[in-house]
Amino acid sequence: MRLSILASALAVATQVHAKGPFLKTIGPEEHIIGNDIWNVTIGKQYGTKLFYKNRDIVGNAVGHYASYNGAASDLSWTTVSIHKQTKDYLDISFEAAEGELHWVIQPELAGAYQYFVNRALPILGEFRTLWRLDNTTFFNGHTSIKDEALPTSADIAAATKVQDETWVKEDGTYITKYDWQALLRDQEYYGVYGPGFGSWYINAGKDEYNGDHLKQELMVHRETATGDVVQLNMLHGTHFMASASDAFPVGKVWGPWLWYLNDGSLNDASHKAKKEISTYPYPWFDNDAYQSRGSVSGKLILSDGRPASNAAVFLGDNHPNETTLDMGRYYYYTAYTDKAGNFQFKNVRTASYAFQAWSNGGAIGDVSTTFIKNDVVVTKKKGTNLGHLTWKTQDRRNIFQIGDFDRTSLGFAYGGAPHQHALVVNCPANLTYTVGTSKTSDWCFGQSAKGNWTVKFNVPKLPNDSSAVLSVSLAGYSSGVSSTIVVNGATTVGNLTSANILTDPCMYRSGTLAGEWHYYEFPVENGALKRGWNTLDFQVTRETLWHGFMWDAVALDYA
Known part of the structure; x- marks a missing residue:
């Protein structure tokens, strides 16, 4: 019996270190996925034992999981299978009652592409995937506007709690995870890193996110109860909003985004992000709705004759009954006009949209009105030109x-x-x-x-x-x-x-x-x-x- 157990363990180890992407089932509720560079053990809910460069970089932390409405509902995986296999990648599907989380693993990629397909998510405000990682490996956080050491558990323990995830230190300064917020659509890459190790999220597309140009989210932080280093992927978030509860259509896809591992180099992560953005939308992702895209362009002129310079422009819900920030059911696109009022949206999913515009300050900072045009139809492989649009100002x-x-x-x-x-x-x-x-x-x-x-x-x-x-x-x-x-x-x-x-x-x-x-x-x-x-x-x-x-x-x- 003991020899049989040892032989089984050796077989698993052989599979884990095999060349190329793999899925290895080692129990009814436990699987190992990865390639020759990394591998992670995934149970009914959590991905643990993340081995990279001969080190477990989850350690005693919780690991990887998906959840909605905060931490109230973690997804529980009921079925794990190979969705698709080619010479270039292995697409592994983890299915829950609410939908499918896919890991797309390439032979020589440190990390994996991930995407989620909705099946039965409830009406919700927050939906996320995340890593909670080892605090002896990762010490620093990085967003588009902040790069510094995360607060230590010792500093938090020595401070006094004053509100949700916020502590005051003896010197009167504060520690709070909310300092790690940033504009979601401004992120080329973000994540956590330490000596020799970095874990990053790169979302080249962003059209599945809720909200507009000013949509902010919490990116990384220290989990105060456990000390885990947290890398958040807020697919639908409400951290800095009044409300944003949405019912999603069956089949809505979030992603693919890239979860990327490296040696902690910000330059390397930045280079990788630029490369991902340049190849978006990904040609390898065989989802018809994802691949069916067109473009929208036009020119905005104010009713007083001025060009609508540097205006914020937005494609969102057709005939809307919500603000642009509160939209989140479908797909959304943001851009800005140039000095002459010209605008263009590329790689827009085929659908009908409302086009909206508002002042982004500067030359038109006196304009308080919002422009809206409904029934903007985007057709596959075609450009929709809206022509010259007249934006009526308050005229006072x-x-x-x-x-x-x-x-x-x-x-x-x-x-x-x-x-x-x-x-x-x-x-x-x-x-x-x-x-x-x-x-x-x-x-x-x-x-x-x-x-x-x-x-x-x-x-x-x-x-x-x-x-x-x-x-x-x-x-x-x-x-x-x-x-x-x-x-x-x-x-x-x-x-x-x-x-x-x-x-x-x-x-x-x-x-x-x-x-x-x-x-x-x-x-x-x-x-x-x-x-x-x-x-x-x-x-x-x-x-x-x-x-x-x-x-x-x-x-x-x-x-």
């Missing part, structure tokens, strides 16, 4: 404007600063901004504490009809802070409260750029303004620590 005579309309806090104090918890406490409770004298950067990115933010503005000559429109654009809002908007200390023109604004966690989760965008117009009645100096007050009457308003722009125009 401006009195003053603070900040560009671009759905972000850029331009204001701390706007877009490196992610840091509690940064909003640096913004004053009371602030006076004098139009014509103050700079945009004198306005702070967030308003949180009880007090008055006052805009002083001069009206040299008052028209007969002085009715106006106050435009308030918020880059984000975290509930628990209320504001009353008052003109000249006498006329209340509006309120901003938790009752009428959806809340997102961006402000209290280290966000400095954007959360959920909100746009409001408040009428200012005739007679409320006066000749000479006027005031506009944003009076915060209720406060909640680290919560509040993240500003995009404020504008007052004659109606």
Whole structure:
């Protein structure tokens, strides 16, 4: 009996170190997959014993798995099989009730392509795959905007917890995993690394992700309960959104994306990412819907004759009933116009879309309206030219404007600063901004504490009809802070409260750029303004620590 067990173990070892991609079943709920460079043992839920360069780089960590709605529901693999085998790769399918996670393994690739095919995922907000890796191998995290050592378990243990995954140290600084957020569609590659080892995610396409240009996600972090180093692949995420629950069509495919191993070199990971992007969409992936693609182009001109320079443009749900950030059921494409207003989307899946555009600041930073054109049909191997499109502006005579309309806090104090918890406490409770004298950067990115933010503005000559429109654009809002908007200390023109604004966690989760965008117009009645100096007050009457308003722009125009 003992000799039989030993022989079986030796047979497994031989298979594990065999040339080429392989699937080896070693028990009813345990399999080994890999090639001559790496291999991982996958059980009913978790992939462990990840051997690369003669080292187990999962170690005592949890390993690889897929889950939805946070960690509430890990996928449980019921069937494992070879989906397809060619001379170039082996496609292995791990099936669960919710769908299939595929590993596409090539003979000489350190890592694997992965993709997921939906079968019966429930309506959900978060769906992800991830690695939880050995903390004695991986010490650093990397995103498009951050590259540094992850916090240590010792530092976390010595600090005091103040909220979800956030600790304050004795020196008053904070440790939080939310510092490791970044714009999802800006990532060429991201991951974790240490001396001699790197683990990376490279998604060349990104059309399966939910949201628009400003979709942010948590990328990497330290799991505080265990010390595991976490590399997240948020296929559908809500970390910095008010809500995003979607019902997905059967057959929706996320990916393929590449999970890539190397010696920890960022230059190598960057080079690999550029190569992957240059070959997208992958010709080897034999999915008809994935391969059926066309393009969309056109030119945007504002109704006042200006080109819509550097506008954000988006292809998403046709005849939408959600914001572009909240969309996530199907496939989505983002781009920007050039200086002349020209735009192009390449490699778009064949379907019908709505085309939307909004100001990204700069030359058209005064435009508060959004352009939309429904029923944009994309046909396989053809280009859809939308021609010249006229984008109607608000067409009002401006009195003053603070900040560009671009759905972000850029331009204001701390706007877009490196992610840091509690940064909003640096913004004053009371602030006076004098139009014509103050700079945009004198306005702070967030308003949180009880007090008055006052805009002083001069009206040299008052028209007969002085009715106006106050435009308030918020880059984000975290509930628990209320504001009353008052003109000249006498006329209340509006309120901003938790009752009428959806809340997102961006402000209290280290966000400095954007959360959920909100746009409001408040009428200012005739007679409320006066000749000479006027005031506009944003009076915060209720406060909640680290919560509040993240500003995009404020504008007052004659109606």
